[in-house]
Amino acid sequence: MSTKHIFDSQSIALDNALRSANALNPTLCVDIPRGIVYDTRPPSPHRSVSVVAGGGSGHNPCHENLVGKGLLQASVSGHIFASPSSSQIVQAIERTPSHHAILLIINQYTGDRLNFNLAAQRARHTGRIVHTVTVGDDVSLPPTAIAKVGRRGLTANPLTCKVAAAAAERGLDIDSVRRIAEAVAQNVATIGASPEHCHLPGRSAAEAHTHPDTYVELGLGIHNEPGAKTVKDDTSPTKLIGDMLRSTLTSPYVDFKDGDKVILVVNNLGGLSLLELYAVVGVASDLLSKEHNMKPMRTLADSFMTSLNMPGFSLSLVNVTAADGLVRDTGVSILELLHDPTTVSAWPEMGGTLSDYESAGCMKHEGLVRRDAKMQEHSPPHRMVQAVPSTQDTSTRRQLIAAIITSACDAVLAVEPDLTRWDTVAGDGDCGTTLSSGATALKGALQRDEIPLHSYKELFHALSIVVETSMGGTAGALFALYFGAFANAVEEDVADGARKALDQLKLFTSARVGDRTLMDALIPFCNHLNHGVMYAAQQATKGAENTATMTATLGRAAYCTGNDDSLTVPDPGATGVSAILMGIAECFQN
Numbered sequence: 001m002s003t004k005h006i007f008d009s010q011s012i013a014l015d016n017a018l019r020s021a022n023a024l025n026p027t028l029c030v031d032i033p034r035g036i037v038y039d040t041r042p043p044s045p046h047r048s049v050s051v052v053a054g055g056g057s058g059h060n061p062c063h064e065n066l067v068g069k070g071l072l073q074a075s076v077s078g079h080i081f082a083s084p085s086s087s088q089i090v091q092a093i094e095r096t097p098s099h100h101a102i103l104l105i106i107n108q109y110t111g112d113r114l115n116f117n118l119a120a121q122r123a124r125h126t127g128r129i130v131h132t133v134t135v136g137d138d139v140s141l142p143p144t145a146i147a148k149v150g151r152r153g154l155t156a157n158p159l160t161c162k163v164a165a166a167a168a169e170r171g172l173d174i175d176s177v178r179r180i181a182e183a184v185a186q187n188v189a190t191i192g193a194s195p196e197h198c199h200l201p202g203r204s205a206a207e208a209h210t211h212p213d214t215y216v217e218l219g220l221g222i223h224n225e226p227g228a229k230t231v232k233d234d235t236s237p238t239k240l241i242g243d244m245l246r247s248t249l250t251s252p253y254v255d256f257k258d259g260d261k262v263i264l265v266v267n268n269l270g271g272l273s274l275l276e277l278y279a280v281v282g283v284a285s286d287l288l289s290k291e292h293n294m295k296p297m298r299t300l301a302d303s304f305m306t307s308l309n310m311p312g313f314s315l316s317l318v319n320v321t322a323a324d325g326l327v328r329d330t331g332v333s334i335l336e337l338l339h340d341p342t343t344v345s346a347w348p349e350m351g352g353t354l355s356d357y358e359s360a361g362c363m364k365h366e367g368l369v370r371r372d373a374k375m376q377e378h379s380p381p382h383r384m385v386q387a388v389p390s391t392q393d394t395s396t397r398r399q400l401i402a403a404i405i406t407s408a409c410d411a412v413l414a415v416e417p418d419l420t421r422w423d424t425v426a427g428d429g430d431c432g433t434t435l436s437s438g439a440t441a442l443k444g445a446l447q448r449d450e451i452p453l454h455s456y457k458e459l460f461h462a463l464s465i466v467v468e469t470s471m472g473g474t475a476g477a478l479f480a481l482y483f484g485a486f487a488n489a490v491e492e493d494v495a496d497g498a499r500k501a502l503d504q505l506k507l508f509t510s511a512r513v514g515d516r517t518l519m520d521a522l523i524p525f526c527n528h529l530n531h532g533v534m535y536a537a538q539q540a541t542k543g544a545e546n547t548a549t550m551t552a553t554l555g556r557a558a559y560c561t562g563n564d565d566s567l568t569v570p571d572p573g574a575t576g577v578s579a580i581l582m583g584i585a586e587c588f589q590n
């Protein structure tokens with residue numbers, strides 16, 4: 001076991017973890033290739049809403065182990081730490097009762113937002129009613145640092161799933177269920193801490209970050225991005241937990257007023273001993289009482305949103321009074337919904353009756369803090385990309401296009417190790433795998449003669465579909481959107497098609513040159529195409545190199561700006577795109 005895991009291969013671990021959903025609850029069906037788990041029981045007759053959620057794998061029980069009566073109707077999982085593709089999500093929606101409206105609960109990460117919103121649009125085209133709620137609860141970074149990406153989605157996601165699904169199970173309509181989900185999502189403040197990062201199955205154990213003189217990293221995400229702060233060895237657990245509680249109570253994101261009722265959630269990030277998890281609960285409860293005169297209405301301690309084997313925890317405070325205030329007209333309370341029964345074994349037994357907790361005290365908290373509105377990227381409507389059949393075309397143009405695609409794919413496969421290393425420093429480590437999955441799928445489709453080469457429109461439609469189904473993550477969604485827009489725009493002038501497709505892509509992402517994303521390579525390429533493909537590709541390469549000194553404001557890297565190393569490595573997405581473009585240009589030269 002050179003990688004120090006029981007499962008050395010990510011795909012074997014993922015497939016078997018998915019399979020567990022059915023083993024633990026035989027009423028669930030598992031579609032392993034599509035990463036979907038869904039409930040096969042006939043829904044209660046009074047129900048009109050299904051709640052569906054998902055995201056990258058590696059966060060169990062999110063989300064495949066949260067499907068079942070009283071919780072999710074279906075879940076959909078991508079590769080480790082990478083969003084599922086929009087077609088996977090559409091198929092998860094299709095596994096819900098056809099007369100149900102859908103609430104899609106989206107974790108606030110770029111890939112998830114792009115792919116889930118695209119899927120919502122596609123499902124609406126087929127006549128389904130789909131509403132979305134995006135969840136972000138991290139308080140570790142200031143509003144200025146995350147102005148464009150928004151707060152990361154952490155423990156608030158499964159809490160929102162539980163409460164929304166309970167509302168659906170009670171027969172509430174889609175508007176009420178969505179509003180209840182939003183009310184919870186907006187009123188959770190979370191911060192994480194861990195002495196070590198997590199370690200991906202199949203990767204060398206030496207790749208896990210270690211910090212010999214560090215007690216913990218504070219303000220960690222769930223994808224191995226470094227903490228917002230490093231806490232040195234001389235700090236005690238009481239001081240650490242006290243600081244974390246203060247961060248949640250005084251953050252600019254959630255207001256906590258005197259007398260507000262709260263729920264405390266202590267979340268195991270995946271690898272913390274249960275002894276230590278419960279010790280955190282003890283210290284946190286004591287500090288809330290002594291320092292803040294607070295007794296939570298309810299305290300939950302379990303694994304809700306994990307990060308593989310990360311040996312740390314996160315603390316969340318939910319402002320129940322504020323959330324209830326937003327949805328009083330629905331006639332239900334957040335606490336009741338949290339307490340409603342579920343057959344999902346991964347959800348902790350609530351124990352006791354609701355009234356056992358009603359008499360618990362309220363909080364008193366002196367500081368009054370303001371909520372800052374969070375900024376989010378806008379996702380406009382997108383036309384659905386149609387699959388096209390392959391044709392037999394043996395012309396010279398066909399051979400040239402095939403050679404260009406092969407050269408572009410080989411170029412990105414060659415830089416994969418660098419992309420993985422750089423994304424590990426300034427992201428979540430999956431960019432190399434995501435791009436190489438796309439390249440391998442495209443080469444395979446080409447070899448099987450599944451890529452139509454006789455028409456640019458059909459070619460780009462097919463490219464969009466192959467990358468969309470094989471990549472996932474932020475890069476997969478952006479590539480699919482770009483190729484899809486290319487297919488719509490292109491006539492005989494390919495350079496003109498490239499520029500028009502870029503204009504369309506800009507509607508889906510606010511990233512421009514200077515934001516440290518793949519747009520730093522793509523924009524100069526499109527802008528210089530009138531000077532020849534090689535010159536344009538060289539400009540893309542320069543653009544990608546320039547990202548090494550840029551500060552990211554978008555994507556996962558935006559959460560890593562405190563990590564000095566991230567300033568010295570180029571953006572992996574931009575480097576991948578420049579490698580692809582150079583691969584294309586070299587083919588033209590030859």
Ligand SMILES: Nc1ncnc2c1ncn2[C@@H]1O[C@H](COP(=O)(O)OP(=O)(O)O)[C@@H](O)[C@H]1O
Nearest residue numbers: 111431473474475509511517518554555573574
């Ligand atoms: N909002 C954005 N717009 C354009 N490109 C982005 C954006 N966010 C991230 N990226 C690009 O995506 C790359 C990461 O892709 P990927 O690994 O698929 O992301 P993730 O794992 O976060 O989904 C980054 O290196 C960056 O170039």
Ligand SMILES: O=C[C@H](O)COP(=O)(O)O
Nearest residue numbers: 055056081083109111473
């Ligand atoms: O687990 C990871 C997230 O759910 C997916 O987000 P991402 O595609 O933006 O990395």
